[in-house]
Amino acid sequence: MRDTEFRQETDQLIQVYVEGTLNESEAARLLKLLKERPELGDQLQNDFALDAMLRDLSSDSRMGTTALSNSLSEEKHDRVAWRRWLALAALLILTVTPVAYFWSQSVTYVASVQGSVTVFRNQQQFAAVANFPLTAGDRIQCSEDGIAEIRNRNEATRFRLSRFGDLIVNQLGKGTCLELRRGDLEAVVATQRVGNSVQVATQQASIEVVGTRFVTTADSGFTRVVVGEGSVKMHSRLERDLSPIEVKEHEYAVAAPGAVFQPRHSADSNDRSSVPLKVSAKKEMFTGFGSWLPDGNGVRQLEVARIPNERSRPDGTIDRDKANLHSFYYVPLATSGSVRLRANVDIHETTNETIRDGELHIWRAGLGLRFPEHEVSLHLHVRNEVVQSPQATLRTRCLLPTWNRFIQIPLDGISDKKLAKLPSNSFHLLWEVHRKSPTSLELRGKIWSMEESEPIDWLVISYTGVVDGPISAVTFETFRAACTFRDFQAELLLQ
Amino acid sequence: MANDARIIQVVLAHSTFVKALAVRFAPWPGLADDIAQQVFLEFLSKEARWDLTNDPKPLLATMTRHVAMRCWRERTRQMPEVLRQLAEHVRELADQSELSPRWEDETAALRKCIEGLPKKSRTLIDLHYFGKISTPDMAKELSMKTEAVRQAICRIRSNLRQCIESTLKAGFYA
Numbered sequence: 001m002r003d004t005e006f007r008q009e010t011d012q013l014i015q016v017y018v019e020g021t022l023n024e025s026e027a028a029r030l031l032k033l034l035k036e037r038p039e040l041g042d043q044l045q046n047d048f049a050l051d052a053m054l055r056d057l058s059s060d061s062r063m064g065t066t067a068l069s070n071s072l073s074e075e076k077h078d079r080v081a082w083r084r085w086l087a088l089a090a091l092l093i094l095t096v097t098p099v100a101y102f103w104s105q106s107v108t109y110v111a112s113v114q115g116s117v118t119v120f121r122n123q124q125q126f127a128a129v130a131n132f133p134l135t136a137g138d139r140i141q142c143s144e145d146g147i148a149e150i151r152n153r154n155e156a157t158r159f160r161l162s163r164f165g166d167l168i169v170n171q172l173g174k175g176t177c178l179e180l181r182r183g184d185l186e187a188v189v190a191t192q193r194v195g196n197s198v199q200v201a202t203q204q205a206s207i208e209v210v211g212t213r214f215v216t217t218a219d220s221g222f223t224r225v226v227v228g229e230g231s232v233k234m235h236s237r238l239e240r241d242l243s244p245i246e247v248k249e250h251e252y253a254v255a256a257p258g259a260v261f262q263p264r265h266s267a268d269s270n271d272r273s274s275v276p277l278k279v280s281a282k283k284e285m286f287t288g289f290g291s292w293l294p295d296g297n298g299v300r301q302l303e304v305a306r307i308p309n310e311r312s313r314p315d316g317t318i319d320r321d322k323a324n325l326h327s328f329y330y331v332p333l334a335t336s337g338s339v340r341l342r343a344n345v346d347i348h349e350t351t352n353e354t355i356r357d358g359e360l361h362i363w364r365a366g367l368g369l370r371f372p373e374h375e376v377s378l379h380l381h382v383r384n385e386v387v388q389s390p391q392a393t394l395r396t397r398c399l400l401p402t403w404n405r406f407i408q409i410p411l412d413g414i415s416d417k418k419l420a421k422l423p424s425n426s427f428h429l430l431w432e433v434h435r436k437s438p439t440s441l442e443l444r445g446k447i448w449s450m451e452e453s454e455p456i457d458w459l460v461i462s463y464t465g466v467v468d469g470p471i472s473a474v475t476f477e478t479f480r481a482a483c484t485f486r487d488f489q490a491e492l493l494l495q
Numbered sequence: 496m497a498n499d500a501r502i503i504q505v506v507l508a509h510s511t512f513v514k515a516l517a518v519r520f521a522p523w524p525g526l527a528d529d530i531a532q533q534v535f536l537e538f539l540s541k542e543a544r545w546d547l548t549n550d551p552k553p554l555l556a557t558m559t560r561h562v563a564m565r566c567w568r569e570r571t572r573q574m575p576e577v578l579r580q581l582a583e584h585v586r587e588l589a590d591q592s593e594l595s596p597r598w599e600d601e602t603a604a605l606r607k608c609i610e611g612l613p614k615k616s617r618t619l620i621d622l623h624y625f626g627k628i629s630t631p632d633m634a635k636e637l638s639m640k641t642e643a644v645r646q647a648i649c650r651i652r653s654n655l656r657q658c659i660e661s662t663l664k665a666g667f668y669a
Binding site for chain 2: 008011012014015016017018019020022024027028030031034035041042043044045046047048049050051052053054055056057058109111129130131132133153155156158190191
């Protein structure tokens with residue numbers, strides 16, 4: 001009971017204090033209590049600060065007042081220094097009226113900046129600084145280490161653009177529409193008024209939200225949305241037939257060509273680093289010379305490629321120029337992003353037909369990626385039954401399936417030491433293609449036999465050149481060998 | 496024109512920051528608004544001196560401290576002794592505590608928390624803060640005792656404080 005009375009008394013005194021109507025006896029009592037109960041000091045300060053915040057909110061609030069408030073007099077302690085305000089207003093009117101008007105129309109602004117951030121407006125560009133007001137049509141670009149925090153003065157909504165972020169502000173005010181071309185956009189969206197919403201569009205998706213917390217990552221190849229609180233509605237812009245999905249708290253979803261469009265649980269951050277791509281060897285087949293058969297989640301080559309209808313010699317050999325043939329099997333795969341490919345390769349036939357012509361016994365098997373005018377591939381390379389250093393090859397396309405240029409790409413970090421004989425006729429092949437920019441790639445590969453554990457090191461190949469567009473297919477390819485590519489998997493890398 | 500734009504940006508964007516400092520340096524009702532207005536008046540009158548390409552917060556913080564000290568001296572000089580003693584005691588307490596670096600975030604969270612208040616609490620806050628109605632007048636309108644209204648408002652603020660802290664604890668970004 002005493003506690004209740006004490007609480008009532010302190011609440012009463014604190015309220016009178018923040019109202020500014022404390023009389024001397026109340027002041028003496030409050031002072032005494034503050035000295036006796038130091039914890040009361042924290043409450044008083046918190047209440048005083050919160051009271052100030054509430055008064056601050058009310059002064060520029062658009063929440064309106066109640067009908068009752070209009071009939072009553074203004075509170076006594078709301079002391080406004082009118083003369084100072086008038087002077088301030090006069091100064092503002094004289095010096096900054098156009099800007100003030102501009103500001104009043106634009107309540108969204110760049111609140112803080114780290115690194116290099118540029119705002120493009122009407123074919124002009126400005127280095128963004130803190131408190132830079134934004135208008136519809138502005139485009140904001142961040143450097144690699146650039147971060148721009150965007151806030152709205154009238155609500156708690158805020159965005160943080162980073163990692164090469166490229167954002168176009170399409171609409172502000174009633175309904176915010178942003179277009180994220182690239183980079184990361186973290187968003188905290190306050191509960192929106194009826195009829196308002198915040199939309200973030202990317203090349204692959206649009207995200208609609210009425211109050212939540214989420215992160216959008218966009219690249220040329222994919223859009224990922226990770227929801228921290230609430231939920232968002234995500235529409236795919238890649239396939240019209242796809243229904244929008246709801247991505248809830250602790251879930252993420254990826255919109256990318258070839259990726260399954262569905263929410264996934266994001267408890268483990270590693271889960272967000274890649275998503276499987278829908279690829280099927282059964283879908284379509286392209287061949288050079290050779291004969292291939294889809295086999296489960298892979299493809300089997302029936303025999304070493306040779307010119308059709310060309311007969312072997314009586315001793316089973318054929319001429320070099322008739323056996324020296326590549327064979328290709330294409331699996332369609334459409335993506336502009338970074339990818340990881342895996343396959344297990346069984347070699348079930350290599351040709352020795354050309355030994356008779358004095359040619360060393362060479363064969364190759366590998367995986368390639370096809371770009372509009374180029375193809376890069378990574379091969380296991382065997383010469384006279386001795387495994388050589390793996391080879392990476394860039395080919396420039398002329399007319400399919402003829403290639404007019406073959407460039408051997410130097411492999412960094414690979415020993416020239418010849419490997420021992422292939423311990424078995426099976427090996428693993430892992431191939432990653434990281435897009436660094438629209439025209440440069442970093443290629444990383446691993447090849448190891450079934451008897452070995454996966455090597456830690458990668459074969460790293462950096463290539464900068466005209467990689468002119470999206471990947472359109474994966475190529476299984478052989479040279480003087482017949483293989484089965486088993487357990488083929490393709491993943492889109494999201495980081 | 497470019498500098499004018501920066502000036503108005505600084506004033507508009509830092510009003511909350513200056514107000515927060517003023518509340519800390521001069522914790523007496525009604526002073527914070529006066530201090531904030533004076534700070535910006537002085538800031539505008541000397542605009543040619545400032546390099547606005549730098550963060551203006553350190554400058555504004557120093558100006559706010561000086562103006563607050565001035566206003567505090569003027570205000571407390573006129574107070575009865577016991578009120579002056581109370582004011583000084585509260586100011587000492589404020590000096591010992593750290594200024595919340597998240598005033599802007601707290602204000603944003605406060606908006607959200609107000610929206611989540613029960614209807615009766617929301618009405619009291621609306622009337623008192625947004626309707627600018629004194630607690631005795633509210634008591635008359637609501638047929639309550641003034642003490643009860645004051646205690647209720649104090650309790651609502653306490654609930655709002657808890658709501659703000661839990662909102663900020665959850666973090667703004669995923």
